[in-house]
Amino acid sequence: MKPWGAEPAGRFDEHVLVSETLRGNPLGDPHERPLWVYVPPGYDSDPDRGYPSVYMIQGLTGQLDMWRNRSAFRRNFPELADELFATGQAPPCICVWVDCWTSLGGSQFLDSPGTGWYHTYLCDEVVPWVDERYRTLAAPEHRGIAGKSSGGYGAMVTPMLRPDLFGGLATHAGDALFESCYLSEFRETARVLRDDYEGSYERFWEDFRSRPAFAKTSDGHLLNDWCMAACYSANDDGTVRLPFDAATGELVPEVWERWLRWDPVRMVPGHADALRAMRAIYIDAGKRDEWFLDLGAEAFRRALERIGVTDVFFEIFDATHMGIEYRYPLSLKYLAERLAPPG
Structure with a gap:
Protein backbone atom coordinates (compact mmCIF):
# COMPACT_ATOMS: atom_id res chain seq x y z
CA MET A 1 0.00 0.00 0.00
CA LYS A 2 1.05 3.60 -0.58
CA PRO A 3 2.05 5.54 2.53
CA TRP A 4 -0.05 8.56 1.49
CA GLY A 5 -3.73 9.11 0.93
CA ALA A 6 -5.15 8.47 -2.53
CA GLU A 7 -8.05 10.08 -4.35
CA PRO A 8 -11.21 8.27 -3.18
CA ALA A 9 -13.48 6.51 -5.63
CA GLY A 10 -16.47 8.03 -3.86
CA ARG A 11 -16.70 11.58 -2.53
CA PHE A 12 -16.21 13.06 0.93
CA ASP A 13 -18.10 16.32 1.46
CA GLU A 14 -16.92 18.35 4.44
CA HIS A 15 -19.49 20.60 6.07
CA VAL A 16 -19.88 22.75 9.15
CA LEU A 17 -23.25 22.42 10.85
CA VAL A 18 -24.33 25.37 12.99
CA SER A 19 -26.22 23.78 15.87
CA GLU A 20 -28.88 25.62 17.81
CA THR A 21 -29.08 22.64 20.17
CA LEU A 22 -25.42 22.99 21.18
CA ARG A 23 -25.42 26.78 21.30
CA GLY A 24 -24.72 27.89 24.87
CA ASN A 25 -23.92 24.36 26.08
CA PRO A 26 -22.76 24.05 29.73
CA LEU A 27 -19.10 23.54 28.84
CA GLY A 28 -18.89 26.42 26.39
CA ASP A 29 -17.84 24.02 23.63
CA PRO A 30 -18.25 25.01 19.96
CA HIS A 31 -21.78 24.92 18.58
CA GLU A 32 -20.44 24.87 15.03
CA ARG A 33 -19.44 21.29 14.30
CA PRO A 34 -17.66 19.62 11.40
CA LEU A 35 -19.64 16.95 9.59
CA TRP A 36 -18.43 14.64 6.83
CA VAL A 37 -20.74 12.98 4.36
CA TYR A 38 -19.43 10.24 2.08
CA VAL A 39 -21.29 9.35 -1.10
CA PRO A 40 -20.32 6.12 -2.87
CA PRO A 41 -19.13 5.75 -6.48
CA GLY A 42 -22.00 6.28 -8.90
CA TYR A 43 -23.93 8.65 -6.64
CA ASP A 44 -23.63 11.61 -9.02
CA SER A 45 -24.32 9.66 -12.21
CA ASP A 46 -27.63 8.16 -11.04
CA PRO A 47 -29.71 11.07 -9.69
CA ASP A 48 -32.84 8.97 -9.16
CA ARG A 49 -31.31 6.42 -6.81
CA GLY A 50 -31.77 6.55 -3.02
CA TYR A 51 -29.28 5.11 -0.56
CA PRO A 52 -29.25 3.69 2.97
CA SER A 53 -27.21 5.72 5.45
CA VAL A 54 -24.85 4.74 8.25
CA TYR A 55 -23.76 7.22 10.93
CA MET A 56 -20.23 6.86 12.34
CA ILE A 57 -19.56 8.04 15.90
CA GLN A 58 -16.29 8.13 17.85
CA GLY A 59 -14.92 6.93 21.15
CA LEU A 60 -13.94 9.06 24.13
CA THR A 61 -11.60 11.97 23.22
CA GLY A 62 -12.42 11.46 19.53
CA GLN A 63 -12.58 14.49 17.26
CA LEU A 64 -13.75 14.21 13.67
CA ASP A 65 -10.41 14.77 11.93
CA MET A 66 -8.88 11.89 13.93
CA TRP A 67 -10.61 9.50 11.53
CA ARG A 68 -7.83 10.37 9.06
CA ASN A 69 -5.05 9.26 11.40
CA ARG A 70 -3.20 6.21 10.13
CA SER A 71 -1.11 3.55 11.76
CA ALA A 72 2.01 2.15 10.14
CA PHE A 73 1.22 -0.12 7.18
CA ARG A 74 -2.53 0.40 7.64
CA ARG A 75 -5.16 2.49 5.95
CA ASN A 76 -7.55 4.59 7.99
CA PHE A 77 -11.26 3.88 8.19
CA PRO A 78 -12.44 6.43 5.58
CA GLU A 79 -10.04 4.81 3.10
CA LEU A 80 -11.21 1.32 4.06
CA ALA A 81 -14.85 2.35 3.72
CA ASP A 82 -14.23 3.83 0.27
CA GLU A 83 -12.48 0.65 -0.84
CA LEU A 84 -15.39 -1.44 0.44
CA PHE A 85 -17.83 0.34 -1.86
CA ALA A 86 -15.43 0.92 -4.76
CA THR A 87 -14.75 -2.81 -5.06
CA GLY A 88 -18.41 -3.78 -4.78
CA GLN A 89 -17.95 -5.75 -1.57
CA ALA A 90 -21.04 -4.10 -0.05
CA PRO A 91 -24.19 -2.42 -1.37
CA PRO A 92 -23.55 1.30 -1.72
CA CYS A 93 -24.63 3.57 1.09
CA ILE A 94 -24.12 7.10 2.33
CA CYS A 95 -21.81 7.34 5.37
CA VAL A 96 -22.00 10.23 7.82
CA TRP A 97 -19.14 11.00 10.21
CA VAL A 98 -20.45 12.96 13.22
CA ASP A 99 -18.54 15.03 15.81
CA CYS A 100 -19.89 14.94 19.40
CA TRP A 101 -16.63 15.77 21.20
CA THR A 102 -16.66 17.82 24.40
CA SER A 103 -13.90 19.48 26.42
CA LEU A 104 -14.34 16.70 29.00
CA GLY A 105 -13.49 14.18 26.29
CA GLY A 106 -16.91 13.12 25.08
CA SER A 107 -20.67 13.15 25.44
CA GLN A 108 -21.71 9.47 25.32
CA PHE A 109 -24.15 10.81 22.68
CA LEU A 110 -26.63 11.59 25.45
CA ASP A 111 -28.49 14.68 26.57
CA SER A 112 -27.04 15.86 29.86
CA PRO A 113 -27.06 19.13 31.85
CA GLY A 114 -23.38 18.39 32.54
CA THR A 115 -22.22 18.36 28.91
CA GLY A 116 -24.99 19.45 26.54
CA TRP A 117 -27.73 17.97 24.36
CA TYR A 118 -25.74 15.71 22.08
CA HIS A 119 -28.43 13.05 21.64
CA THR A 120 -30.80 15.74 20.41
CA TYR A 121 -28.07 17.21 18.21
CA LEU A 122 -27.43 13.87 16.53
CA CYS A 123 -31.05 12.81 16.12
CA ASP A 124 -32.93 16.07 15.56
CA GLU A 125 -30.34 18.20 13.79
CA VAL A 126 -27.77 16.01 12.03
CA VAL A 127 -30.11 13.32 10.67
CA PRO A 128 -32.69 15.75 9.19
CA TRP A 129 -29.90 17.94 7.82
CA VAL A 130 -28.39 14.99 5.95
CA ASP A 131 -31.76 13.73 4.72
CA GLU A 132 -32.62 17.15 3.31
CA ARG A 133 -29.38 17.47 1.33
CA TYR A 134 -28.61 13.91 0.24
CA ARG A 135 -30.60 11.16 -1.43
CA THR A 136 -30.99 9.00 1.64
CA LEU A 137 -33.74 6.45 2.07
CA ALA A 138 -35.12 8.41 5.00
CA ALA A 139 -36.66 5.64 7.07
CA PRO A 140 -35.36 3.69 10.08
CA GLU A 141 -35.17 0.43 8.16
CA HIS A 142 -32.55 2.04 5.93
CA ARG A 143 -30.58 3.97 8.57
CA GLY A 144 -27.89 2.60 10.88
CA ILE A 145 -25.32 3.79 13.39
CA ALA A 146 -21.88 2.39 14.25
CA GLY A 147 -19.04 3.14 16.64
CA LYS A 148 -16.30 1.84 18.90
CA SER A 149 -15.87 2.18 22.68
CA SER A 150 -17.93 5.23 23.73
CA GLY A 151 -19.03 5.33 20.09
CA GLY A 152 -20.07 1.71 20.45
CA TYR A 153 -22.04 2.75 23.52
CA GLY A 154 -23.79 5.46 21.52
CA ALA A 155 -24.50 2.96 18.77
CA MET A 156 -26.24 0.68 21.28
CA VAL A 157 -28.35 3.23 23.12
CA THR A 158 -29.30 5.64 20.32
CA PRO A 159 -31.47 3.12 18.41
CA MET A 160 -33.07 2.05 21.68
CA LEU A 161 -34.01 5.66 22.41
CA ARG A 162 -34.92 6.56 18.81
CA PRO A 163 -36.20 3.50 16.93
CA ASP A 164 -38.13 5.94 14.74
CA LEU A 165 -34.76 6.95 13.25
CA PHE A 166 -32.40 3.95 13.43
CA GLY A 167 -33.06 0.38 12.35
CA GLY A 168 -29.53 -1.01 12.60
CA LEU A 169 -26.54 -0.79 14.91
CA ALA A 170 -22.93 -1.92 15.10
CA THR A 171 -20.95 -1.76 18.32
CA HIS A 172 -17.23 -2.48 18.54
CA ALA A 173 -16.20 -2.89 22.19
CA GLY A 174 -18.94 -0.54 23.34
CA ASP A 175 -19.21 0.51 26.99
CA ALA A 176 -21.54 -2.03 28.61
CA LEU A 177 -21.94 -3.98 31.85
CA PHE A 178 -20.83 -1.00 33.90
CA ARG A 261 -29.92 3.03 34.35
CA TRP A 262 -27.77 4.02 31.33
CA ASP A 263 -26.05 0.62 31.06
CA PRO A 264 -27.01 -0.85 27.65
CA VAL A 265 -27.29 -4.32 29.17
CA ARG A 266 -29.83 -3.08 31.71
CA MET A 267 -31.65 -0.93 29.14
CA VAL A 268 -32.50 -3.87 26.90
CA PRO A 269 -35.69 -5.09 28.67
CA GLY A 270 -37.22 -1.61 28.66
CA HIS A 271 -36.59 -1.22 24.93
CA ALA A 272 -37.42 -4.73 23.83
CA ASP A 273 -39.87 -3.74 21.09
CA ALA A 274 -37.36 -1.36 19.53
CA LEU A 275 -34.62 -3.98 19.56
CA ARG A 276 -36.86 -6.69 18.14
CA ALA A 277 -37.59 -4.36 15.22
CA MET A 278 -33.91 -3.82 14.36
CA ARG A 279 -32.89 -5.05 10.91
CA ALA A 280 -29.22 -5.35 11.85
CA ILE A 281 -27.34 -5.80 15.13
CA TYR A 282 -23.56 -6.29 15.00
CA ILE A 283 -21.51 -6.82 18.18
CA ASP A 284 -17.81 -7.54 18.55
CA ALA A 285 -14.87 -6.96 20.90
CA GLY A 286 -11.30 -8.08 21.42
CA LYS A 287 -10.88 -10.88 23.94
CA ARG A 288 -7.95 -9.03 25.54
CA ASP A 289 -9.79 -5.72 25.86
CA GLU A 290 -8.18 -3.68 28.64
CA TRP A 291 -11.57 -2.50 29.93
CA PHE A 292 -13.13 -5.98 29.71
CA LEU A 293 -15.62 -4.79 27.14
CA ASP A 294 -15.64 -8.27 25.67
CA LEU A 295 -17.58 -9.23 28.79
CA GLY A 296 -19.96 -6.35 28.20
CA ALA A 297 -20.43 -7.48 24.60
CA GLU A 298 -21.36 -10.98 25.74
CA ALA A 299 -23.71 -9.58 28.40
CA PHE A 300 -25.42 -7.38 25.80
CA ARG A 301 -25.80 -10.35 23.45
CA ARG A 302 -27.33 -12.44 26.24
CA ALA A 303 -29.71 -9.63 27.20
CA LEU A 304 -30.87 -9.52 23.58
CA GLU A 305 -31.30 -13.29 23.57
CA ARG A 306 -33.52 -13.07 26.66
CA ILE A 307 -35.96 -10.80 24.80
CA GLY A 308 -35.96 -13.09 21.77
CA VAL A 309 -33.44 -11.27 19.56
CA THR A 310 -31.14 -13.96 18.17
CA ASP A 311 -30.46 -12.76 14.62
CA VAL A 312 -27.27 -11.00 15.66
CA PHE A 313 -23.70 -10.92 14.36
CA PHE A 314 -21.45 -11.61 17.35
CA GLU A 315 -17.71 -12.24 17.58
CA ILE A 316 -15.04 -12.09 20.26
CA PHE A 317 -11.76 -11.92 18.36
CA ASP A 318 -8.09 -11.94 19.33
CA ALA A 319 -7.19 -8.31 20.02
CA THR A 320 -7.05 -5.61 22.67
CA HIS A 321 -9.17 -2.45 22.75
CA MET A 322 -6.77 -0.56 20.50
CA GLY A 323 -5.92 -0.74 16.81
CA ILE A 324 -9.07 -2.50 15.62
CA GLU A 325 -10.00 -0.16 12.76
CA TYR A 326 -9.70 -3.15 10.41
CA ARG A 327 -12.93 -4.46 11.99
CA TYR A 328 -14.99 -1.41 11.00
CA PRO A 329 -15.47 -2.42 7.34
CA LEU A 330 -16.90 -5.74 8.55
CA SER A 331 -19.68 -4.01 10.45
CA LEU A 332 -20.22 -1.46 7.68
CA LYS A 333 -20.67 -4.27 5.15
CA TYR A 334 -23.10 -6.03 7.51
CA LEU A 335 -25.16 -2.87 7.99
CA ALA A 336 -25.09 -1.98 4.29
CA GLU A 337 -26.39 -5.43 3.35
CA ARG A 338 -29.13 -5.46 5.99
CA LEU A 339 -30.27 -1.86 5.43
CA ALA A 340 -30.29 -1.95 1.63
CA PRO A 341 -33.70 -2.00 -0.08
CA PRO A 342 -34.84 -5.38 -1.47
CA GLY A 343 -33.54 -6.29 -4.89
Missing part, protein backbone atom coordinates in the same frame (compact mmCIF):
# COMPACT_ATOMS: atom_id res chain seq x y z
CA GLU A 179 -19.67 -2.93 36.95
CA SER A 180 -17.17 -4.67 34.69
CA CYS A 181 -15.85 -1.75 32.66
CA TYR A 182 -16.00 1.20 35.10
CA LEU A 183 -16.10 0.07 38.71
CA SER A 184 -12.49 -1.05 39.21
CA GLU A 185 -11.05 2.36 38.28
CA PHE A 186 -12.92 4.26 41.00
CA ARG A 187 -10.46 3.12 43.67
CA GLU A 188 -7.51 4.16 41.47
CA THR A 189 -9.05 7.60 40.99
CA ALA A 190 -9.62 8.02 44.73
CA ARG A 191 -5.94 7.28 45.45
CA VAL A 192 -4.63 9.70 42.83
CA LEU A 193 -6.98 12.46 43.97
CA ARG A 194 -5.73 11.96 47.54
CA ASP A 195 -2.03 11.71 46.74
CA ASP A 196 -1.67 14.26 43.92
CA TYR A 197 -4.62 16.65 44.01
CA GLU A 198 -5.61 17.12 47.68
CA GLY A 199 -8.81 15.23 46.97
CA SER A 200 -9.96 17.81 44.44
CA TYR A 201 -11.07 17.24 40.84
CA GLU A 202 -10.72 20.98 40.31
CA ARG A 203 -7.01 20.68 40.97
CA PHE A 204 -6.81 17.73 38.57
CA TRP A 205 -8.40 19.70 35.74
CA GLU A 206 -6.13 22.70 36.42
CA ASP A 207 -3.11 20.42 36.19
CA PHE A 208 -4.41 18.48 33.17
CA ARG A 209 -5.01 21.66 31.17
CA SER A 210 -1.64 23.17 32.10
CA ARG A 211 0.51 20.50 30.38
CA PRO A 212 0.45 17.96 27.56
CA ALA A 213 -2.65 15.82 27.99
CA PHE A 214 -2.12 12.22 29.15
CA ALA A 215 1.46 12.89 30.20
CA LYS A 216 0.56 11.11 33.44
CA THR A 217 -0.65 7.52 33.45
CA SER A 218 -3.50 8.45 35.81
CA ASP A 219 -4.96 11.03 33.41
CA GLY A 220 -7.03 8.50 31.51
CA HIS A 221 -9.12 7.10 34.34
CA LEU A 222 -9.53 10.45 36.10
CA LEU A 223 -10.84 12.01 32.89
CA ASN A 224 -13.02 9.01 32.13
CA ASP A 225 -14.64 8.87 35.58
CA TRP A 226 -15.50 12.58 35.57
CA CYS A 227 -16.70 12.61 31.97
CA MET A 228 -18.96 9.59 32.52
CA ALA A 229 -20.38 11.23 35.65
CA ALA A 230 -21.07 14.39 33.66
CA CYS A 231 -22.98 12.28 31.14
CA TYR A 232 -24.79 9.83 33.44
CA SER A 233 -25.26 11.60 36.78
CA ALA A 234 -25.22 15.38 36.47
CA ASN A 235 -27.94 17.22 38.37
CA ASP A 236 -30.36 19.51 36.58
CA ASP A 237 -28.23 22.53 37.49
CA GLY A 238 -25.17 20.90 35.85
CA THR A 239 -23.51 19.77 39.08
CA VAL A 240 -21.55 16.59 38.38
CA ARG A 241 -22.18 13.83 40.92
CA LEU A 242 -19.54 11.13 41.23
CA PRO A 243 -20.83 7.60 41.92
CA PHE A 244 -18.16 7.08 44.60
CA ASP A 245 -16.69 8.89 47.58
CA ALA A 246 -13.62 10.65 46.23
CA ALA A 247 -11.76 10.06 49.52
CA THR A 248 -12.31 6.30 49.77
CA GLY A 249 -13.74 4.98 46.49
CA GLU A 250 -16.83 3.78 48.39
CA LEU A 251 -19.87 3.62 46.15
CA VAL A 252 -22.64 6.20 46.55
CA PRO A 253 -25.57 3.88 45.84
CA GLU A 254 -28.13 6.41 44.63
CA VAL A 255 -25.65 7.94 42.16
CA TRP A 256 -24.32 4.57 40.97
CA GLU A 257 -27.92 3.55 40.33
CA ARG A 258 -28.25 6.55 38.01
CA TRP A 259 -25.27 5.22 36.05
CA LEU A 260 -26.72 1.72 35.89
